[in-house]
Amino acid sequence: MSLLQISDPAKSNDDLKKFVVGIDLGTTNSLIASYDSQLIIYDDNDSELIPSVVTIHNNGDLSVGETAVINSDNNKSTCLTSIKRIMGLSYTDIQNLNLKDDLPLIKSDNDLPCININNKKYSAIDISSKILLHLRELAETKENKSLDGAVITVPAYFNDIQRQATKNAAKLAGINVLRLLNEPTAAALAYGLESNETGSFIIYDFGGGTFDVSVLTLEKGIFKVLSTDGNTHLGGDDIDYAIVDWLLDNYAFLKKYKPIEIKKYARLLKESLVDKKSISIDIDGNSISLFDNDFLKIITPILDKTFDIVKNALDASNLSKKDIKNIILVGGSTRIHYIKNILEKKFSCNVLNDIDPDKVVAHGAAIQASVLSGNNKENILLLDVLPLSLGVETYGGLSEKVILRNTPIPIKLRKTFTTFKDGQSKLLINIIQGERELVSDCNSLGEFILKDIPSMVAGGPRIDVDFQIDADGILSVSATETTTGNSSMIEVKPSYGLSESDISRMIEDSNNSAETDMRLRRVNESIVEGKRVIYALEQALDSDGRDLLSPDEYNRISDELGALKLSLNDDDSELIDEKINCVEKVSEFYVERRMNRSIKSLIAGKGIDDIL
Amino acid sequence: MDILKKNFFELFNIGISVDVNKLELDEKVKILQGQFHPDKYANGSDFEKRLALQISSHVNDGHKVLGDIILRIEYILKINNFNMDESKTINDIDFLQEQIEYSELAESLGENLDKEIIDVHLLKAKSLLKTTIENIKSSFESNDYEAMWQDLSKLRFYIKNINELIKMRNT
Structure with missing residues (x-):
């Protein structure tokens, strides 16, 4: 428990430090980093950028990252790339999007897309969890510590299902997710801390598979997102495919090659052209070349899409061009120098790319992880926004926001529903995410069935449905029938994909190995957590325990605290957890009192002049 | 939880008023989020996390409501237990006449955009808006919630008109 973030800088609490990381789970490459006074990026065979590639061999073995790229052999294995592009999508979504990725997908139960290899099914969550597990093992091996938690970045424009999918992949990989952080916000955090700049900024984040833009204001320690927009299917991959099309039009001999190989050449051309007028490569005795003016023609339609999105985000922020101090470039695709030139002309402001655009997101995530874990005492606050509107389906297939x-x-937010028919006992609520009017043009997040509605005339029952969005941008829904106060009447049916129970089962399956290791690890975790609870509570009691508590209350808390301290001597994680629980329960009213008091001291009697 | 029971004016410690100083409100939101945002309780117990999520959401909701003139006036009526009956219609003949004229104007502007005409009407609508807000303020002074409610309907129309005109002007 943090009990209002008490910290005593004089007292060293190094043994309470947690090992936490930031993870940039990218379409093309992923990174894992920690930040403890300085940034450490964990490498894989000397490469900090770890390919988001999983190769599944015919014998069932897996390789991940660099080795997956090297070990992929078309005859003996299947190489899976850019899996992030299908995260949280249904099989139908993928058909409609007409993605060019050549993943061998089949439709599985509940419209979930799966990759079928040797009669074993892998979902996008499975594959992503293999990547995350690989990253975790790299960091744990380097530090020789087990990981306590991670901040994982997602495209700002990811919807609820895509966010849930990412979180579930992390759970499957045994990672405790401290927070999902939007990629542009992570970049702003790294940039803001490095540069100490204040003002309004646009983050232009053009990655391998996604494009995001956020408009933010930075001031001392506060990073406030004003608006965000994007396209989760627009990235460097699309540029590669556009080059592929151009190559096939201009070099007929390429038609005999596999699409994945032509894409490799397209990418090579794109990456080699960065600072040259033209580039030629040799393919089995045939030469192909790409000139920069052709390249510009190929990419212009794609870049124009990104500039339109920037304009929309700026409009939504209620700022105008002249308010923008800098545009910050993030993501590998911003290495295309045309982007910088065009943005400079369009916005007449400085366009910055001095922090490595491939690493800035992981850098920011690592900072946030160290702040959230309490390792880093810097007073930082990230205020983010909901990327896509939430609504419910109403009569006629329309989405009401x-x-x-x-x-x-x-x-x-609370919305009140009622019944249409006399004696109606069930109500179905379809939750929608997206901007369009028609439900069919948006994403359905799931159907909520409200049951056991008391029998009344039509329009009689009042059912309050609360939509709670947390700081990760993830929705939870609860409902209460106000005439009876019945609140346990909600049943969730995901539109497609995995339900909560599917995920728990998968986690159990992956955990039934190495029992003793797990036990030791659990004891260790409980002891560390117990020490933190004791530390936080003692600090709190020292500072205001005598003021806020009666002697009797004070003793009650002290007694439980003593019991917890005693329990730390035993190697019994269940006992320790139970004692932690007791301490937390017995001090709940104290926590409330502290929060109530802190709001008074924060706001009461302060005029605007005192605060500014 | 005391904080969650506070009305939004109490939460931000500002007097109940039709006018709100936006800068002051923004600052207070930042101060409260600096204390109660769930990120500040990432290491907290489940109970603390739940409270922080509720308080932080309450603060954002308050910011939204007090930061918007229409929502703010509705909220003032609500905390004064005024019954906002949506079925009541406006029976101010002059106002209805004015709105009919406006929709005719909007239609003709839709066919033939004339920026000068837009500017003239924008100015007019803004001045009507200002007068209406002044009326609402004085009704509030004299606790005349019925009059506030009547004028709020007009306010909605004027704001809608202004937004439409600005949109047309920018196309």
Whole structure:
């Protein structure tokens, strides 16, 4: 428990330090980094950029990262790339999007897309969890410590399902997710801390598979997102495919090659052209060349899409061009120098790319992880927004918005529903995410069935449905029938994909190995957690325990604290957890009193002049 | 939890008023989020996390409501237990006449965009808006919630008109 972030800089609490990391789970490459006074990026065979590639061999073995790229052999294995592009999508979504990725997908139960290899099915969550597990093992091996938690970045424009999918992949990999962080916000954090700049900024984040833009204001320690926009299927991959099309039009001999190989050449051309007028490569005795003016023609339609999105985000932020101090470039695709030139002309401001665009997101995530874990005492606050509006389906297949996009999160909204028919006992609510009017043009997040509605005339029952969005941008829904106060009447049916119970089962399956290791690890975790609880509570009691508690209350808390201290001597994680629980339960009213008091001292009697 | 029971004016410690100083409100939101945002309780117990999520959401909701003139006036009526009956219609003949004229104007502007005409009407609508807000303020002074509610309907129309005109002007 943090009990209002008490910290005593004089007292060293190194043994309470947690090992936490930031993870940039990218379409093309991933990174894992920690930040403890300085940034450490964990490498894989000397490469900090770890390919987001999983190769599944015919014998069932897996390789991940660099080795997956080297060990892929078309006859003996299947190489899976750019899996992030299908994260959280249904099989139908993928058909409709007409993605060019050549993943061998089949439709599995509940419209979940799966890759079928030797009669074993892998979902996008499975594959992503293999990548995350690989990253975790790299960091744990380097530090010789077990990981306590991670901040994982996602595209700002990811919807609820895509965010849930990412979180579930992390759970499967045994990673405790401290927070999902939007990629542009992570970049802003790294940039803001490095440069100490204040003002309004645009983050232009053009990655391998996704494009995001966020408009933010930075001031001392506060990073406030004003608006965000993007396209989760627009990235460097699309540029590669556009080059592939151009190559096939201009070099007929390429038609005999596999698409994946032509894409490799396309990428090589793109990456080699960065600072040259033209580039030629030799393929089995045939030469192909690409000139920069042709390249510009190929990429212009794609870049124009990104500039339109920037304009939309700026409009939504209620700022105008002249308010923008800098544009910050993030993501590998921003190495295309045309982007910088065009943005400079369009916005007449400085376009910055001095922090490595491939690493800045992981850098920011690592900082946030160290702040959240309490390792880093810097006073930083990230205020983010909901990327896509949330609504419910109404009569006629229309989406009625409940929470509009760009609303600061966390946020809770209540909507009241009633029945259409006399004696109706069930109500089905379809939750929608997206901007369009028609439900069929948006994403359905799931259907919520409200049951056991008391029998009344039509329009009689009042059912309050609360939509709570947390700081990760993830929705939870609860409902209460106000005439009876019945609140346990909600049943969730995901639109497709995995349900909560599927995930728990998968986690169990992956955990039934190495029992003793697990036990030791659990004891260790409980002891560390117990020490933290004791430390936080003692600090709190020292500072205001005598003021806020009666002697009797004080003793009650002290007694439980003593019991917890005693339990740390035993190697019994269940006992320690139970004692932690007791301490937390017995001090709940104290926590409330502290929070109530802190709001008074924060706001009461302060005029605007005192605060500014 | 005391904080969650506070109305938004109490939460931000500002007097109940039709006007709100936006800068002051923004600053107070930042101060409260600096204390109660869930990120500040990432190491907390489940109970603390839950409270922080609720308080932080309450603060954002308050910011949204007090930061918007229409929502703010509705909220003032709500905390004064005024019954906002949506079925009541406006029976101010002059106002209805004015809105009919406006929709005719909007239609003709839709066919033939004339920026000068837009500017003239924008100015007019803004001045009507200002007068209406002044009326609402004085009704509030004299606790005349019925009059506030009547004028709020007009306010909605004027704001909608202004937004439409600005949109047309920018196309």
